[in-house]
Structures are given as structure tokens and as C-alpha cells.
Amino acid sequence: MRARAPASAANLGPGFDVLALAVDRYVEVDIEPAGRLVVRAEGEGAELADDAGHLAARVAISVVGHDRLSITVRSEIPVARGLGSSAALSVAAAAAAGSKDPLSVAARVEGHPENAAASVVGGLVAATMVRGAVRAVRLPFDTGLGLVAVVPDRPLPTARARQVLPQQVARADATFNLGRMALLLAGLADRALLVKEATEDRLHQDYRMPLFPEAPQLLARFAGAGSLAACWSGAGPTLLGLCDGGDTGRVCAEMEKGLADAGVPGQVLVLRPDLEGLVVDAL
């Protein structure tokens, strides 16, 4: 079977471990019966392939219960940049291996379900665990919004980005994020309501700044470049600007200058929301 899943930008500021938006960079996985395990990988993350240790192999083997599989992975999603590459790969590998519930398989791999939910459902989703099962809901997204992603040439493993977070937070910070998330959901449903404060966060972004010291300067640059709001994508280091669809070219050009001025090697991508999510075909 062949399955294709989109990348995703999680958290989006205040929606920590809950919100994610599917975007139009994809990973495609083909899985066929074979005499023994063979993994071929092309594109992003190809250098990580080592057969049984490859994430796609581990997921597929857990689904089918044996390793007599030929697995081909083609990915456009940069690895360890905060674009949900492992969730998308897990979803696609589980589906290509024949899983009826690739979302649960991928959420188990990830430990939290929002990236995987976006990769399965497409569009803007909220996902959370309810009695041990993933519950995901699609939320309205204004397709007049454009997305510009600053993707540094610098991996930031999620595990490391999670270690820096405190176990306890001020109640006021918890309610701050609830308020900002409500403003964000209103603004993502109707960009006329999107204000730059809607992506403010007190649960993760500030704690992660030491891992990417140029982030505040680049986030501020998004505002100057004409974005409506900007935030970290997932655990970073990718930063995401939300802007009027007509402004993406200008914002992209400005942020290329911004990256150069900050001395950060990387690329700037204009992304569109993916509204299809997971697509599965018989080979």
C-alpha cells in the first residue's frame, strides 16, 4: 500500500500540545511484502535510514507483526525542525502497513497526538487524549491566511526542547494561555480577527528561547514584515508567520533578509494549509 501524509505546525503559540495545522509538505511511504526487511529512503531524512532502526520500519513492524517488508520512504519534510516529520512518517507508515487506526499508532510513538491528528485529518485540528484514546476535532481555518516558515539549518530534537519546560506553572500563566488560545482560534477562523497577541504563550516558547537565541529577533521581524502574528512551529526551531494570503511573497523576501541579518543559515518556505490529510492508495 502507499500512503501520503502532510507535515504539520503544532502549538501555534498558546495551543501547546493541542493545536496543529497540516501544511503542504509531504512524506509518502510504500510498503510491500518481501523476503526480508529492506528500507529505502529518499529526500529529507534519507541519511537516517538504517533498516530495522528506521522509524517507518518500527511502525510498520508493530502494525503487521513481522519484518518481511519492503519499505520506501520519500519525504519533503525537514527532520527535527518542528514540522511534525516523525508524526507524518508514523501516520503514513502505519497506514501503508494496513493499520485501521494510524492516528492511535502515531500518537503512541509521539507521546502527544496533535501533529499526528493534523497529518491524518488535515487542516487545523485540536487533539487531546480522552480516557487513553485520541480525540481530534477539526476547527475552522480561514484559507485566506498565508503561512511563511523560517526553517533554520539546525535540528532541535523535541526531547531536548521538552526537557527545558518546568513541571509547575503559575495558574495565571495557564489562564493566560486559555485566553490567548481562544483569541487565536477566532483569528484562525477569520483572519480579520487575528491580532499579534493571539500567538502569545507562557507555557513553552519563552522557556525554549535559550535553545534558539535568535528566535525573539526573528519573531519580531515577522511583525515588521507584515505578518498578522508569528509563533514557534512545534518544538522549533522553525518559526511560523501567519499573514494575509496576498502578503506571503513580501513576508518571505523580508524573512530571507531577516535570517541573513541574524546570521542564521536556513531557508524560508511559503506554505499552504493541507486540507486533505492522510491519503491511502493500493499500489
Add this chain to the structure above:
Amino acid sequence: MRARAPASAANLGPGFDVLALAVDRYVEVDIEPAGRLVVRAEGEGAELADDAGHLAARVAISVVGHDRLSITVRSEIPVARGLGSSAALSVAAAAAAGSKDPLSVAARVEGHPENAAASVVGGLVAATMVRGAVRAVRLPFDTGLGLVAVVPDRPLPTARARQVLPQQVARADATFNLGRMALLLAGLADRALLVKEATEDRLHQDYRMPLFPEAPQLLARFAGAGSLAACWSGAGPTLLGLCDGGDTGRVCAEMEKGLADAGVPGQVLVLRPDLEGLVVDAL
């Protein structure tokens, strides 16, 4: 001037200090020039009237800058029950006194803006403070939802309900509420998506249970009575069941039995969402 404002149910479970829903119980305030301050009050809260100390008088005097006013208050909103009576009264009094921004006036009185925002805007709102100013957004609400409120004959002053809350919370509880609030907003926009877990909360409801020990039993009864979900209204002690509009009569009858079985004196109200918010007329 005459102004009328609706009551509201705040928090709705996970949306602590952020969400509120305007409901069809009203306070109306008339204010006219007079030789000296006179406050007349009818209906709910009438026993609280003491001229200069009355909340409507304090708000009106702060707006006009003097106390030569005749103020008449007629209220259907039970006081100190978690139905936003003081926010509604503040909004109506500020507007009847001629304030151009009754929401800010009322949010200052309350210390948090969500009840006042619902009383001004109507419907389901999220409100939070952004750089010292209230920012409120209206959110989609499925008018096929019915509301049943259990209102105990027992005041629970908000100040006391707030004292029991811890200043620090687990980060996992903060993200728990973010996830539940997203599920709740999806379910309030489309009742087909509303699940009982959507009103679960870890920031306030459990801490407040000792102030109203029968609450867990009554919340469980809502589920048995056919509600889709149930929660505290504001700081309590009112409890709110969200149900299919066609089920309100049955849920109301069941909850009357539930109150009797729990030995809690009180009333059960079938409420409708108010979609108009603040209405101001010249007298």
C-alpha cells in the same frame, strides 16, 4: 437612560476566566438626573440596596463623576450564584449612566472580563486582557443546544471561591485544560461533537468542590438525566447542563429530583442563550 444586560455562565468547565455564555435572565437599570442619590431595587438582590454602597450606584457615580442620580434596578439574576449578576449589573449601570465603554468599566469592577463581555456582546464569548484592555471575541454557538441550570439556595461569593485556588498548577493540568477547551469550543459550535469530557477541568472545579460537596453527585446526575455535558457556572454554586434543545424539559424534571435527593434546596431553570447582549434606550 435605560440599559438591559443578560446574565452569563462563565468558565463552562475548562475555559477558566476566559469563556462565558450569555443567558436569558436580565437586569435592567434606569438612571436619570436627580437632586440627590436615590437607589431603588426590585427583584433579585433588592435586599442589598443601600444607596451609595449599591454596586449600580458605585458604577454610575464612577462614570458620571457625581451622585445626583436616580437609579432604578430591576433584576431577574440571582446574586452570588455564579450567573454573573454583578458583571451584568455593572454593564447595565455603566451604560445607563452614559459610558461609551461599559465593558471596560465592568471588567475593572470584576477583575476579569469574561462575564462582562458576555453581558455586552451576547452569545458565547471569549474575553481576556490584552495590554490592559479587554479583548473579546464572539465564538460560534449551536442554538440547538439547551441549557439547564441547577441554582442552589446558597450563595457562594466569588472571592471565597477564588481563595481556594492554588497559585501554581502542574503544566500537565494547564495543557489538559487547553485540550478540553478546544473540544468544548468544537462541541459548542456543533452539538453533534459535544462529548461529556469536553467540560472536564483541572484548574478550578475540583478545588471548589469542598465549598459545594454535593456538586459531584449533581454533575453526575446531569449525565444520567440526558445532558451532553455539565459543569459549574462561574464560581458556582450554580451547575449547568448542556443538552439537546429537545431534552431540556426531561433534564429539568430529573434535576429537580436530583436536588431533592441531594437534600439541596434550590431551583432548576431552563435557560436559553441570549444573543443580543447589552441593549440601551433613551428613557
